[in-house]
Amino acid sequence: MEQNAAMQMNSEVAIQIEDVMPKGSPEYDRCQRLRAQMVNSTPYFETERGLLYTESYKQTEGEHAMIRRAKALAHCLRNMSVYILPDEIIVGHNNPHQRSGGIFPEYAVDWIKDEIDTFPTRAADKFQVDPEQKRIFLEEIYPYWHGKTLYDRIQSMIPEDVRLQRYEAQVFSLGLHEDGGLAHVALNHQKILTRGFRDIRREIEELMEATPAWGKDALEKRRFWQACLIEIDAVIDFANRYADCAAKMAAEESDPQRKEELEEIARVCRRVPEYPAETFQEACQCVWFMQLIPQIQDNGTSYTPGRFDQYGYPYYKKDLDTGKLSKIKAQEILEAFWIKFSEAIKIYKDADATIHAGHPTGQNMQCGGIDRNGDDATNDLSYRMLESHSHQLLFQPNFTVRLHRRTPDDFLIRSVEAVRLGSGLPQMTVDETFVQSLTNIGVKLEDARDYVPVGCVEVSPLNTWGRGNGGYYNMTKVVELALNSGKNRLTGTQVGPKTQDPKTFQSIDDFKEAFKEQVNYTTKMNVTLNNIIDMVHEEMCPVPLVSMMVDDCVQRGKDVTAGGARYNWTAPLTIGIANAGDSMEGILRGVFIDKKCTMEELVENLDNDWKDNEALRLYFENKIPKYGNDNAEADACLRWIMDTYFDSLEGHETIRGGPFVGSCISIAANVPFGKLTGATPDGRHSGQLLADSISPANGLDRNGPTATMKSAVAAIDGARVPNGVIFNMKLNPGPLQTPEGVRKLADMIRSYVLMGGIQCQFNVISDKTMKDAQDNPDKYKGLTVRVAGYSAFFNELARDVQDAIITRTEHELMS
């Protein structure tokens, strides 16, 4: 009998493909109430965090930045608002109002002063501003920080040549990290879950014991460890404040069921993250705390929970095995946990809000895929996550299904059924491709197999400081420089090397030569700015708490910003690559093969934005093959552009050690960057939007989704983009309503996996619905769409981003 029980304990939880939490059950209803509470909340501009940090920084002037950071976090965690909302099971908020935006004055303050009055009315990401909150900011926060922020320091260090490219021509942009945190990291939650902070504290104390303080190296290590200890105590106190809050509410609660829940919340918060988690609820709570607190420490985005179906599974299994939880109760906890991810939002400055419209916090959660041994790792929790997403249809956690050659068919079909619900999630990544590209840059095989799509899909293994976002890099602008001897076409300013006058190009080789020179130069400028940013973050804004969740920082006594992580790199994100490839194909075919016009005529038309020759523009737009149609010539042009760009990264090193690596992710930057890019030989007008990520130019992929997939595989060398790409496809929802339609989409996706695809994601929503949503926003409050690497509420996107999504080619499943 005993033996039987033991055997049962060892067997896996039986996989259930169908939902475990039916619509209409009390558990389902509660989770829908939680969802409605979140969706209907109004985002506020909040000064609480900024004011607490300011108070602390005033008290610690003269101390080292590392210690000041730790003390400021501790002061904040011990004094900020703590509250539990109705129906919550997983608790913890980062601002006094649910789903609001705090401020981080140590990073930058000027833009807030300049833009605060526009927050309630601007096009994207609106925040309500209470007059008292505005007063606190202007009188109590801004004066202290003005001129002393991270942003001010970075600005003081940018050399003129970099400034020209970054600000004059905006060939690349690193706005995100010039005035905000770095983040973009897969947090090692498993470490906290299995050990608890008390054990990490013990480890640090032992390390300090073993490291006598006399040399510079040792003193620096001890300073880092000291900061860690301050933060550990503060984190544990914060959890206990939630325990106190829950206990107090339980004492006052009259409903016996809720009272019991609050008592359990109190118990859980006394346990985690100080001690190892033992139950599924403890695991979820611990992960949520350790998602939330880093987002209080800094305003970097893409703190990534990663493979929850893997590290969360033992707790899930144990509670089911012991009978502590039924599947439906476990599902209720999972969904209550899931909803929390949409609460953590940040205020971007307007320019960045356009790029990152719709509050993408990039908390990417995955299920499925291979394990560290290369075997399929799909389990029952993977299916429960798909169920959770299907019930909630929210834009966070950003949600990824990892696919590989042996992904079980049931799992793929269930994933496609989730995709057809239309929120643009889950996105899909291809394991074999990433394992290859990651091992290519020196990641150990088993670490590569355990990779995590960070943020959008900035892939990295655990224990990596990949600096996920190395800035947006406008490939179309580099083509513009090659076609204008290094001058910005919009202003005439010389921002790059004076390459050959394009009017004198005799063959496509002359173009290639000029492009190569411009791309090499531009990469060097971008690397310089990235490294300046890294230096200033290390100096002014280290993040010990995060470093404790990224090995080997504790062991090395080094913050992640200083190179403490096991793996280090930086990945600029290229955008508008389709326009770059199509432009090259335009020159090749239009000028040198079909001889439709001379280089001189072409350049004149680009200079005056095709004003006098619409027929020629249409020729370049319509009559020349384009990337995305499985056309070998067009695909080869893009391939050459990308390979030349990847070559330009070779040999550059980050200040933390480690390479610069490839990644093609536009977020929504293809819209604003398009505005800053002149006319191009693909027939594009000056100012028109660029193609997103690795997707074809909008509306120019006309041969259906299979052709687009094949082009993507042909033109982007999957082995050279370890940090990920985004491949957007838009499908008409109609045919996916039948099991047969789901089957065929699944077969298409599996073909893409087998042919060496990298990533794909689908907006399954009709243009008609989106246009209706533009006219009747109130009817579509919860409508979530895929932007680029993340999903967002359609209503919270600026109009031009909405339009950009609508103009993507909609692939009909033709009859």
Add this chain to the structure above:
Amino acid sequence: MDGNVFSIQKYSVNDGDGIRTLVFLQGCPLKCQWCANPESQAIKPPILFTGDKCIACKLCLAACPTGALRNIGDIDRSKCISCGKCAEECPAEALELKCKPRSIKELVDEIEKDRMFYFMSDGGVTFSGGEPYVQWEFLKELGDALKKKGHHLAIETTGFAKWEHIEHSVDNIDLFLYDIKSMDDEVHKKYTGVSNKLILENVRKLGELGKRIIVRVPLMGGINDDEENIRKTAELALEVGADALHLLPYHEFGTVKYGKIGKEYECDATTPTEEQTAELKEMIEKMGIPCVIRG
């Protein structure tokens, strides 16, 4: 040998098993009033003109060798020889000639591009039209070439062809998507311009050969959607051992194309209601044959 192909459409998921590539062959002996591809009927393909795309650059006028293009969008179709020079020159794609002569090799290469997708989904190639059997000799050669590559082949046919022409390539075809427009010969003649006699003969012969058949009915409200006609069609489907009967309710998809080729759209069919198609489906399935309603 070249064939006249007016379109190749990939990722087609409603015309046979799995993911398929559709090859549309030019020419059709029927003149169905509701035809959604009227430009595919004539052996000589017509030039299509879309007025709102035209930017009045007049490059087309200079390109026309016969003077058929009298002015922008004004085509004397009696003079037009469908050489396509105007469409080639037109940068705005306001003038289009969809149909082009294509070699077997060219088509096989294009079809082979999606091989992985057919393989994964048990898909393949579907010949459509027009009426593919108009080019029956080419169809055989293309079928032979594709069979050598191991592709699953389906054909979408009106069945209006000499039996010898069908028989010529019958071994190549794995699945017949066979249109039965009306069991009533008078109705058939009135709306398609031809008798259904040959069509019914041919489908019975295919049935005798044991070929896999799916019978399809474009369901035209007020023309062929009456219970009696559908019942007789289902009886025929049973008789020839068809896998299923598909109903394709009428939608005015093709209307816009008529203007582009200078013709009037004259079909007076209505769209059958969802309840009506559901009732027909129930009746068909009661007779013992699966029924699918296609969008």
